[in-house]
Amino acid sequence: MDERGLRLEGVCAGYTARRGHPERRVLDGLDATAPSGALTALIGPNGAGKSTLLRTMAGLQPVLAGRVRIDGVAVESVPAAELARRLAVVLTERDLPALLTARELAGLGRHPHTGFTGRLSAADGEIVTWALEAVHAGHLADRPVTELSDGERQRALVARALVQEPSAILLDEPTAFLDVTSRVALMGLLRRLARDRDLTVVVSTHDLELALRVADRIWLLAPGGVLHAGTPEELTAQGMIGATFDGDELSFDHASGVFVLQAGSGGSVRVTADDVHRPLLERALAREGWRPSPVRGADAGEPSAPVEAVGEPSVRSGPVEAAGDGDSPPPAGPELAVRQAGDGYLAAFDGDVMRFAAISELAAWSRRAADALREAPPALLPATPLAVSGAVADVSTVSGYFALDIGPIVAGWRPLADLFTDPGVLETRIGETAARLKTTETRVAASILFQGIAARFWSPLLGAAIAHGLLVDLDPGRVHWQAVTGGPLPLRATDLDGWRVRDPARIAERLHRTVVSGLLEPLAAAFQRVVKIAPGLLWGNAASALGGSVRTLARVRPELTEAAVALGRELLALGPLRDTGELAEPEPGHPFFVRRSCCLYYRLPGGGKCGDCALTDPDTRHAQWARAVRETQGAR
Numbered sequence: 001m002d003e004r005g006l007r008l009e010g011v012c013a014g015y016t017a018r019r020g021h022p023e024r025r026v027l028d029g030l031d032a033t034a035p036s037g038a039l040t041a042l043i044g045p046n047g048a049g050k051s052t053l054l055r056t057m058a059g060l061q062p063v064l065a066g067r068v069r070i071d072g073v074a075v076e077s078v079p080a081a082e083l084a085r086r087l088a089v090v091l092t093e094r095d096l097p098a099l100l101t102a103r104e105l106a107g108l109g110r111h112p113h114t115g116f117t118g119r120l121s122a123a124d125g126e127i128v129t130w131a132l133e134a135v136h137a138g139h140l141a142d143r144p145v146t147e148l149s150d151g152e153r154q155r156a157l158v159a160r161a162l163v164q165e166p167s168a169i170l171l172d173e174p175t176a177f178l179d180v181t182s183r184v185a186l187m188g189l190l191r192r193l194a195r196d197r198d199l200t201v202v203v204s205t206h207d208l209e210l211a212l213r214v215a216d217r218i219w220l221l222a223p224g225g226v227l228h229a230g231t232p233e234e235l236t237a238q239g240m241i242g243a244t245f246d247g248d249e250l251s252f253d254h255a256s257g258v259f260v261l262q263a264g265s266g267g268s269v270r271v272t273a274d275d276v277h278r279p280l281l282e283r284a285l286a287r288e289g290w291r292p293s294p295v296r297g298a299d300a301g302e303p304s305a306p307v308e309a310v311g312e313p314s315v316r317s318g319p320v321e322a323a324g325d326g327d328s329p330p331p332a333g334p335e336l337a338v339r340q341a342g343d344g345y346l347a348a349f350d351g352d353v354m355r356f357a358a359i360s361e362l363a364a365w366s367r368r369a370a371d372a373l374r375e376a377p378p379a380l381l382p383a384t385p386l387a388v389s390g391a392v393a394d395v396s397t398v399s400g401y402f403a404l405d406i407g408p409i410v411a412g413w414r415p416l417a418d419l420f421t422d423p424g425v426l427e428t429r430i431g432e433t434a435a436r437l438k439t440t441e442t443r444v445a446a447s448i449l450f451q452g453i454a455a456r457f458w459s460p461l462l463g464a465a466i467a468h469g470l471l472v473d474l475d476p477g478r479v480h481w482q483a484v485t486g487g488p489l490p491l492r493a494t495d496l497d498g499w500r501v502r503d504p505a506r507i508a509e510r511l512h513r514t515v516v517s518g519l520l521e522p523l524a525a526a527f528q529r530v531v532k533i534a535p536g537l538l539w540g541n542a543a544s545a546l547g548g549s550v551r552t553l554a555r556v557r558p559e560l561t562e563a564a565v566a567l568g569r570e571l572l573a574l575g576p577l578r579d580t581g582e583l584a585e586p587e588p589g590h591p592f593f594v595r596r597s598c599c600l601y602y603r604l605p606g607g608g609k610c611g612d613c614a615l616t617d618p619d620t621r622h623a624q625w626a627r628a629v630r631e632t633q634g635a636r
């Protein structure tokens with residue numbers, strides 16, 4: 001068995017009886033090993049007994065019971081001079097002799113080897129030089145120690161310990177007075193020395209997060225005098241860190257390895273970023289009370305195939321009433337999603353997606369989101385990109401109008417917003433539609449084009465909402481289209497945000513906001529700038545496009561009919577769609593829209609009156625419906 005290292009065997013540490021003071025046992029029955037070649041961090045709350053244990057191990061106070069062994073030999077049996085060659089101790093010393101230089105301070109460590117005179121030989125001098133270089137303090141050699149910074153002085157003290165050429169070094173809170181960089185540097189230095197020189201290094205510290213990151217082993221002194229020993233990961237996984245340090249204000253987050261402020265916990269956040277930015281984001285957000293979601297790497301580790309996502313629980317996969325009857329629990333998941341995007345960050349919270357250039361701006365905004373969360377739970381939870389693209393891929397199979405491509409945006413794809421903001425683009429599209437439909441009436445071509453585009457907006461969003469309970473954000477800045485002649489307008493996005501709805505009653509309102517307020521209103525305004533066309537006609541077309549989407553979904557996925565009709569009706573009662581027409585269901589499971597206006601299709605060469613047109617007489621309409629029902633039933 002490898003005996004190297006420091007070993008506690010049933011150690012009882014504390015203070016012997018003195019006049020008027022009984023013996024005080026602080027720690028009892030400790031068994032643990034600090035192996036050589038490794039950095040062991042001794043952590044524990046104030047008063048747990050870290051200093052007492054270190055001093056006991058160093059032989060500075062007697063072991064009350066049990067045994068401390070260094071490289072297999074009991075410390076108490078080693079003569080003091082011999083022990084000084086085996087073991088070096090670095091205590092928190094701030095008051096050092098004023099006239100001593102760093103080199104002279106380090107040289108003091110040579111005493112156990114120099115004998116009576118204390119004079120350093122040339123060989124001793126070389127060891128001192130080596131030790132100062134090893135702690136990156138060679139340039140400080142001739143400076144008085146009282147003029148050194150805390151970090152520089154601490155390195156000189158470590159050099160003094162190294163000069164002893166011990167097999168073990170014990171350090172009591174060496175990082176206590178250091179700035180962050182010096183703390184990290186000193187812990188890194190100690191680990192390097194442990195490994196390079198095969199030293200046993202035990203360091204007590206209050207820098208828990210640093211210790212858990214840097215140390216090879218942890219000795220955790222828990223209240224009650226219990227010592228838990230293991231790797232940082234073992235102790236974290238066993239819940240020991242949280243059990244010891246969690247308090248009213250602070251709790252240890254296993255996943256991120258950081259302590260999170262309890263007070264005003266904001267909720268949970270899903271962070272998707274590279275290995276450098278993710279910990280930074282999680283830490284900055286943790287300061288604002290956001291717990292990292294245990295489900296990691298929403299994008300990174302997920303397979304690209306959307307199969308799993310299709311099976312995600314849906315709030316609206318059955319009839320609307322069923323979704324709201326409390327049988328299915330409201331969707332759970334992080335309330336906030338943050339992802340690295342280009343040279344900034346996107347943050348999604350309760351239906352809004354914000355872009356930030358700097359983590360500090362994102363953190364400040366997340367504080368307000370945390371405040372809002374404390375007021376009321378958000379109606380919308382950010383869905384994972386996998387869930388969104390999975391839902392979109394699934395409903396894309398319903399028909400060409402339902403398709404929404406996820407892929408790279410290359411030449412030829414333009415943002416949807418171009419349709420609203422660039423009159424030239426819209427004029428060209430209307431001109432092409434007129435040519436294809438062989439009409440000289442721009443107004444007629446514009447009407448047909450508007451209805452087609454509206455159908456492209458409604459269909460995928462309606463499908464994802466009904467089939468997957470997911471609201472897809474069709475952001476006109478991020479979703480792109482491509483100019484093709486005829487057929488449904490091709491739509492593509494590289495990534496899409498989407499939302500799960502806590503309360504199914506809010507789906508219609510949110511879809512209305514995305515499609516009508518976000519897309520159709522600016523589109524209608526753009527059309528009206530280019531062509532003289534009545535708004536009532538355009539909104540009739542928008543409603544007709546919605547009716548067509550409901551009808552197609554019902555035909556292709558009959559199991560979704562009831563939910564589709566209910567949602568369609570809710571939408572038709574909102575904003576400019578109100579009074580545009582109604583969704584009839586002459587036979588259960590067969591919805592048809594009847595509009596109160598006409599789309600002008602009849603004016604096209606070869607065109608006629610549409611089934612949903614206000615101008616179609618009721619008998620003809622019913623005959624068309626009956627034929628459509630028969631055809632659908634035949635197809636099913």
Ligand SMILES: Nc1ncnc2c1ncn2[C@@H]1O[C@H](COP(=O)(O)OP(=O)(O)OP(=O)(O)O)[C@@H](O)[C@H]1O
Binds near residue numbers: 024
């Ligand atoms: N000389 C002493 N005589 C008696 N009891 C002492 C003596 N020194 C410390 N103690 C007690 O021993 C216990 C452990 O103290 P110790 O200083 O070892 O804890 P620590 O973990 O190093 O604390 P901190 O993190 O605050 O430095 C405390 O209850 C303390 O009051």
